[in-house]
Amino acid sequence: MYKLILSWRYLRTRYIALASIISVTLGVATMIVVNSVMAGFSHEMHQRLHGILSDLVIESMGLDGIYDHEILQAEVRDILGDELKGLTTVVHIPAMLSYKVRGEYVPHQINLIGVDAKTHAEVSDFSRFLLHPKNRQKLSFALHENGYDTHDVESGREVARRPQLKDAGWVYRRHRAVHERHQKQSQQTRQSESQNPALFENPERHETSSDTTADIPENPYLAASTTEESFFDPLKEQHAGVILGISIASVRHRSTQGQVEDYFLCLPGDDVNISFPTAGTPPDFGTGQFTVVDFYESKMNEYDSTFAFVPLHQLQKLRGMIDPATGLAAVTSIQIKLHEGTNLQAACERLRKRFPAREFPYRIRTWQEMQGPLLAAVRMETVILNLLLFMIIAVAGFGILATFFMIVVEKTRDIGILKSLGAPGRGVMSIFLSYGLSLGAVGSGVGMVLGLLFVHFINQIATGLEWVSGREVFDPTVYYFQEIPTIINPWTVSWIVAGAVAIAMTASVMPALRAAKLHPVEALRYE
Amino acid sequence: MKECCEAEPYKLLLHLQLSPENPQPSTEMQTSNAVTHHTTNQPHHHSKQNGPHFRIAPKPAQAVGSAPPIIMSTSGLKKSYRKAQVTIPVLRDVDFSVSAGQITAIAGQSGSGKTTLLHLLATLDSPDQGEIHLHGKRIDNLPTQARDRLRNETLGMIFQFYHLLPELTTLENVLTPVMIGQSVMKYWKNWRVNLERAKTLLDLVGLSHRLEHKPRELSGGEMQRAAIARSLIRSPQLLLADEPTGNLDRQTGNEILDILRTLNEQENLTIVMVTHDLEIARQADRLVQLVEGRVEEAGTVAGSRQPDVVAKSE
Ligand SMILES: Nc1ncnc2c1ncn2[C@@H]1O[C@H](COP(=O)(O)OP(=O)(O)OP(=O)(O)O)[C@@H](O)[C@H]1O
Ligand SMILES: [Mg+2]
Numbered sequence: 001m002y003k004l005i006l007s008w009r010y011l012r013t014r015y016i017a018l019a020s021i022i023s024v025t026l027g028v029a030t031m032i033v034v035n036s037v038m039a040g041f042s043h044e045m046h047q048r049l050h051g052i053l054s055d056l057v058i059e060s061m062g063l064d065g066i067y068d069h070e071i072l073q074a075e076v077r078d079i080l081g082d083e084l085k086g087l088t089t090v091v092h093i094p095a096m097l098s099y100k101v102r103g104e105y106v107p108h109q110i111n112l113i114g115v116d117a118k119t120h121a122e123v124s125d126f127s128r129f130l131l132h133p134k135n136r137q138k139l140s141f142a143l144h145e146n147g148y149d150t151h152d153v154e155s156g157r158e159v160a161r162r163p164q165l166k167d168a169g170w171v172y173r174r175h176r177a178v179h180e181r182h183q184k185q186s187q188q189t190r191q192s193e194s195q196n197p198a199l200f201e202n203p204e205r206h207e208t209s210s211d212t213t214a215d216i217p218e219n220p221y222l223a224a225s226t227t228e229e230s231f232f233d234p235l236k237e238q239h240a241g242v243i244l245g246i247s248i249a250s251v252r253h254r255s256t257q258g259q260v261e262d263y264f265l266c267l268p269g270d271d272v273n274i275s276f277p278t279a280g281t282p283p284d285f286g287t288g289q290f291t292v293v294d295f296y297e298s299k300m301n302e303y304d305s306t307f308a309f310v311p312l313h314q315l316q317k318l319r320g321m322i323d324p325a326t327g328l329a330a331v332t333s334i335q336i337k338l339h340e341g342t343n344l345q346a347a348c349e350r351l352r353k354r355f356p357a358r359e360f361p362y363r364i365r366t367w368q369e370m371q372g373p374l375l376a377a378v379r380m381e382t383v384i385l386n387l388l389l390f391m392i393i394a395v396a397g398f399g400i401l402a403t404f405f406m407i408v409v410e411k412t413r414d415i416g417i418l419k420s421l422g423a424p425g426r427g428v429m430s431i432f433l434s435y436g437l438s439l440g441a442v443g444s445g446v447g448m449v450l451g452l453l454f455v456h457f458i459n460q461i462a463t464g465l466e467w468v469s470g471r472e473v474f475d476p477t478v479y480y481f482q483e484i485p486t487i488i489n490p491w492t493v494s495w496i497v498a499g500a501v502a503i504a505m506t507a508s509v510m511p512a513l514r515a516a517k518l519h520p521v522e523a524l525r526y527e
Numbered sequence: 528m529k530e531c532c533e534a535e536p537y538k539l540l541l542h543l544q545l546s547p548e549n550p551q552p553s554t555e556m557q558t559s560n561a562v563t564h565h566t567t568n569q570p571h572h573h574s575k576q577n578g579p580h581f582r583i584a585p586k587p588a589q590a591v592g593s594a595p596p597i598i599m600s601t602s603g604l605k606k607s608y609r610k611a612q613v614t615i616p617v618l619r620d621v622d623f624s625v626s627a628g629q630i631t632a633i634a635g636q637s638g639s640g641k642t643t644l645l646h647l648l649a650t651l652d653s654p655d656q657g658e659i660h661l662h663g664k665r666i667d668n669l670p671t672q673a674r675d676r677l678r679n680e681t682l683g684m685i686f687q688f689y690h691l692l693p694e695l696t697t698l699e700n701v702l703t704p705v706m707i708g709q710s711v712m713k714y715w716k717n718w719r720v721n722l723e724r725a726k727t728l729l730d731l732v733g734l735s736h737r738l739e740h741k742p743r744e745l746s747g748g749e750m751q752r753a754a755i756a757r758s759l760i761r762s763p764q765l766l767l768a769d770e771p772t773g774n775l776d777r778q779t780g781n782e783i784l785d786i787l788r789t790l791n792e793q794e795n796l797t798i799v800m801v802t803h804d805l806e807i808a809r810q811a812d813r814l815v816q817l818v819e820g821r822v823e824e825a826g827t828v829a830g831s832r833q834p835d836v837v838a839k840s841e
Contacts, residue, residue: 002703002706002707004711005695005699005706006692006694006695009694009695010694013694413690414692414693414694416690417690417691417692418692418703418707419651419675419678420649420651420678420684420690421678421679421684421703421704421707421757422675422676422677422678422679422680422704422707422708423675423679423707424671424672424675425671427707519652520646520651520652521646521651521652524646524651524686524690
């Protein structure tokens with residue numbers, strides 16, 4: 001009883017101890033904030049990565065790809081059984097993309113992915129990241145009239161202004177085609193006037209006319225070299241569609257008013273050139289013309305700046321992956337989606353067992369393995385940060401230790417009095433232990449509340465900081481997230497709080513022991 | 528008598544107090560604690576306070592001359608302090624006993640080991656040699672827990688510097704031994720009884736109007752009153768007092784002594800009181816003189832009488 005009263009009184013009369021606990025409070029708050037933000041980031045990242053990548057991927061090691069993938073698919077279906085949710089075939093190759101900006105070609109190194117529009121949605125959230133609402137519902141490689149989102153639909157707020165997208169689509173394409181035709185005509189007149197036949201043929205015109213996508217010859221190996229002069233009217237026609245990662249086509253910058261804007265170097269409706277290695281030995285170069293039909297914005301910069309999606313069949317044709325004899329088309333990988341809650345690793349092991357790398361030229365990986373280094377880096381960062389912050393709390397623990405020792409010394413005579421009144425050492429000890437416990441509880445409780453409040457209002461706080469400092473704290477030109485993503489994990493929070501309380505307790509154990517061991521006579525004689 | 532009045536104002540005080548209701552001559556006092564004189568004991572100079580009211584039954588009359596039973600005794604107590612090869616022998620060989628219902632004064636020069644002895648009696652410290660018996664049972668070698676219980680339940684202590692807990696109010700201070708001795712549950716169950724008893728005791732020492740005051744808001748005399756109330760809350764069989772008046776002016780000290788004496792007379796409380804003040808010591812039923820770590824029995828004090836009658840024979 002006296003223990004409670006006394007520790008309560010000590011608590012109320014010794015605010016200096018509260019000061020020592022402030023470091024615990026701050027440590028706890030910081031840890032909660034950091035963990036929530038890290039969890040938010042990594043969750044966002046995981047989700048995106050996972051959404052972009054399917055659960056399991058069977059890749060062919062060679063450029064030629066897998067011809068007998070139908071059989072492979074059947075086997076996979078057999079092995080995975082009920083766990084299988086979806087499966088799609090993909091051609092995934094490195095490529096070079098270029099588009100013209102003010103008469104000059106801008107090259108980009110990309111990952112060209114031929115996707116099966118019908119089944120691709122089964123294995124990944126691919127279409128979720130597209131800018132046209134209709135494409136998000138049902139993927140199509142046909143250019144839309146217009147109606148591309150001019151703001152970030154996913155976050156619901158405007159990350160960056162994209163006024164250029166307002167008329168993108170057929171509206172823009174027609175406009176451009178008419179404009180170019182006019183230009184060409186005036187150029188032609190000028191040229192015929194200047195009687196210079198050497199420059200008669202416009203290079204751009206030549207390119208568009210040498211388009212091969214509309215009509216593919218039987219022999220795929222001829223695809224690149226075909227120079228069919230079928231008339232292609234950019235006013236009414238499009239090449240095969242390509243969905244570009246948004247960063248391939250745009251640059252993000254800040255206008256003078258401080259607003260973030262995406263400036264597009266090419267828009268849906270523009271034509272781009274893509275060069276890629278063809279199948280066959282040795283690999284050759286193939287080139288194709290594609291019309292940008294949409295953008296892909298996963299907010300993972302790595303993907304947004306390298307991914308370009310084209311129709312699978314188109315790519316197979318262009319690369320010469322269709323066996324002219326059988327009509328079978330090869331793919332470079334099979335992407336597999338499993339039902340939620342399935343043990344990915346186990347499923348992957350089963351596939352590996354069936355297709356050992358020694359005998360089959362396949363690489364079978366889970367999405368985590370594919371993104372191993374990135375995920376590991378994030379995990380590592382979280383661990384290190386937690387370690388460091390826990391050190392801070394531990395340092396605070398030493399502060400508590402010192403303060404408590406001071407209090408025990410200050411209370412020496414009172415301890416003697418209590419002992420002379422028959423209080424056992426245990427009782428005296430528990431005064432200081434419960435004192436430490438309540439201080440720890442108060443400190444980490446306040447820290448928890450502060451941390452949670454901070455997390456809850458983190459974006460407002462960021463805005464406030466921006467206003468105060470005049471600098472963007474969470475710069476959308478750097479991060480693709482509109483807001484700082486946070487996830488509060490109750491378990492993490494309870495662990496942090498429990499850990500802090502434990503540290504405060506531990507710090508009070510030594511002074512409490514000392515108090516318990518004080519010799520009553522010495523304590524009474526203490527001045 | 529004359530000498531007494533000059534040298535011992537405390538005596539005079541006692542006489543004056545007797546006056547209105549019980550105009551008994553002071554000489555009656557020598558018939559010792561057996562007779563109860565004070566039905567009311569009002570310190571005249573402290574008119575603002577309610578004097579102690581002793582509602583508790585007076586102690587039974589004791590036949591004059593029959594030896595009171597011994598409550599505590601020591602034999603061959605030795606205690607020395609060692610520090611870095613230097614040994615300071617404080618108690619060399621202390622033998623004495625405390626009779627029930629008596630005030631035993633331990634007197635001696637400063638540094639003679641009075642406090643040390645009292646701490647030994649209170650089982651706060653252990654003697655190097657010798658034994659201490661309480662009711663015939665050895666207590667100096669009891670295990671720690673038993674000693675804690677003994678201090679809590681059987682012994683009461685008051686100190687020169689009052690030793691109240693500064694964070695607690697007067698009332699809480701008085702209740703502290705109860706809190707220590709009883710579990711939280713029991714304490715709450717007996718809350719009313721405990722509170723009643725604490726209030727009665729504070730009333731007894733004349734502090735009932737300062738229940739909620741912290742020690743630093745009290746004067747020395749008031750603190751000592753609170754300390755007395757605290758020492759009595761567990762109804763101890765033996766009260767150990769270490770210079771209870773040492774830090775007070777004579778008048779206040781006399782009030783405190785008055786309270787102690789009244790307790791002794793009316794409740795038959797056995798008191799062991801350490802003092803360096805021979806004036807005070809002589810008023811005790813029994814005087815134990817500590818000289819060079821040994822007990823010098825009565826008679827060695829210049830001008831004093833048989834210790835047993837020192838106090839009451841004037
Ligand atoms: N912890 C200790 N270490 C060494 N010597 C001590 C210690 N405690 C007490 N002493 C010595 O023991 C002797 C007796 O001390 P004690 O306090 O019992 O005397 P006292 O009779 O109560 O004196 P006073 O009348 O001044 O209170 C003193 O000489 C003191 O110096
Ligand atoms: Mg002393």
